[in-house]
Amino acid sequence: MDSDFEHLRHKPPTVLDKPRDLIIACCPMRSNVNVSRIVRAASCCAVSKVIVCGNVKIDPKIARDGAEKIPISKHRSLAPVLRDYKKEGYTLVGLEQTTNSHDIHHFAFVRKTILVIGNERLGITEEILSLLDATVEIPVYGMPYSYNAATATCMALYEFCRQFPGG
Template identity: 60%
Template structure:
């Protein structure tokens, strides 16, 4: 053990860029979007497509991610999903449904569009109908689900665990 510890390490280099896009249903909170951006930056994931009303990243929370994460704002979720499917992305919703798969047992396709639902109402029904698959994170207590930013962080980490080199 050395006498001096290094506090921060530089980011790991990826062999190739990640083929993961985060798509957010209209969110209620810029804070959640900023926390998602911060986690995306740590995972070298860009862009984030935010749908609904135009949103801005909270500069205090997301300043570290702002140079590496592109935020794209679009008016409507379903057309964005259809466009991503045409680009070859697998549309994976982070949502509890009767058909959702447990995140612990899910194998992410390399080219994934991860769809995040609204903090209260989840992914709208018309968008759910377009998705290829839904995944959920099991909970053991109340409330019944993690908040949007926390769940996104967990899913991002699992994707990166499965695809560590990009």
């Protein structure tokens, strides 16, 4: 064994100078656990904001530091919010399996993106789908046909960060 080789268990994280131009927008979700996991992952990826709808409660034990560090914007309805951001030049990308969805492995994100996450059972509504610029899906190799909403969001966040490692 090489005596010069050392494992660092908790090396300091890479911290960006400012949050990314990436926003997560969640359709009304059934599970506060999923939303809390999304908030935690969004914080790890330096997302600038998380938009939530409906009666959402973020569990600080699950979201951990994310609940305190990332702005969370609560709204009654998602469509008007997305329309406003679209006017500001954001690209709206839904994480959803649709007829024209792109395989996430071959999709080029733009920096100024809102990643829209659908309801765990119902997905993204027709109203919201009509506002999107694109949809991406994550290939599934077994059953069921899709990943859990929070898990899929983590994968999509990772891919966005891979494409824009410096922010």
